[in-house]
Amino acid sequence: MSTYDFAKKHLFQPLNIEDSYWYSDGQGIHNGGDGLRLTSRDMAKLGLLYLQGGQWQEKQIVSAAWVQKSIQPIFRTYERIGSYGLHWWSDRIDPSDDWTEDNFYYFALGFGGQYILIVPSRKRIVVFSSELYDHSLRPLALFRKYILAAE
Numbered sequence: 467m468s469t470y471d472f473a474k475k476h477l478f479q480p481l482n483i484e485d486s487y488w489y490s491d492g493q494g495i496h497n498g499g500d501g502l503r504l505t506s507r508d509m510a511k512l513g514l515l516y517l518q519g520g521q522w523q524e525k526q527i528v529s530a531a532w533v534q535k536s537i538q539p540i541f542r543t544y545e546r547i548g549s550y551g552l553h554w555w556s557d558r559i560d561p562s563d564d565w566t567e568d569n570f571y572y573f574a575l576g577f578g579g580q581y582i583l584i585v586p587s588r589k590r591i592v593v594f595s596s597e598l599y600d601h602s603l604r605p606l607a608l609f610r611k612y613i614l615a616a617e
Contacts, residue, residue, distance in 0.1 A: 469496040480527050481515065483508045499553065500577065506595045512574070513582040513591035537572040539565070546603060547575070559585070559614055571614070579605045585614070 467475075470488040478486055486508065489501025504512070515521070516537070520528035539549030539556045548557030556572040563569045573583040579596035583606075592613055594605035 468494070469498045477527060478508075480522055480525065481508070481511045483511060502576075506593050509574075509580070509582050509593045509595070510591055513584050513593065516572075516582075517584050517586060517589065517591055547606070559587075573606070575602075575606070578602055581605050581609070583609055583613075 468490075470490070473488070474486070478484075483504065485505055487503040488496045489503075490496045511522075515527060516533055519530040520526055520533045521530075536552035537554045537556055538551050540552070541550045543550050543555075548555050550556075551572070553574070554572045555575055556570065558565060559569045559571060568587045570587070571583060571585040573581055575581055577599075579594060579598035579602040581592070581594040583592040583594075584590070585592075590613075592609055594609070596602075596605055598604050
């Protein structure tokens with residue numbers, strides 16, 4: 467079973483995600499790390515799934531342990547982005563404060579400025595869909611300046 471077929475059966479179908487596309491290479495292999503296209507609404511569903519610890523409509527779709535492990539900062543990367551875990555980026559709401567549950571958010575970052583941003587302490591999900599190929603970090607800067615700062 468391909469990665470895409472597995473995702474459709476075990477993730478997209480339970481979330482009622484019907485309009486998706488996942489790029490594959492010349493051999494038909496979906497590498498799992500990029501090339502997934504979803505609507506903004508479906509991106510928000512993935513954000514809600516993660517905000518709810520892997521549960522969707524009271525059914526565990528993704529293991530809660532995996533959700534927690536995947537959002538933890540493992541590698542400190544670029545100062546302007548944050549830290550990287552297992553396909554999720556993370557950062558502190560207040561960079562001058564410690565990493566705590568109240569001072570933490572995480573996000574998926576896609577090509578051209580696609581974002582799923584989750585702020586667990588505020589029970590907030592923000593989705594950006596854009597075509598900012600030369601400025602793909604701009605939505606993140608806007609999120610930090612206007613959405614995080616407003617609360």
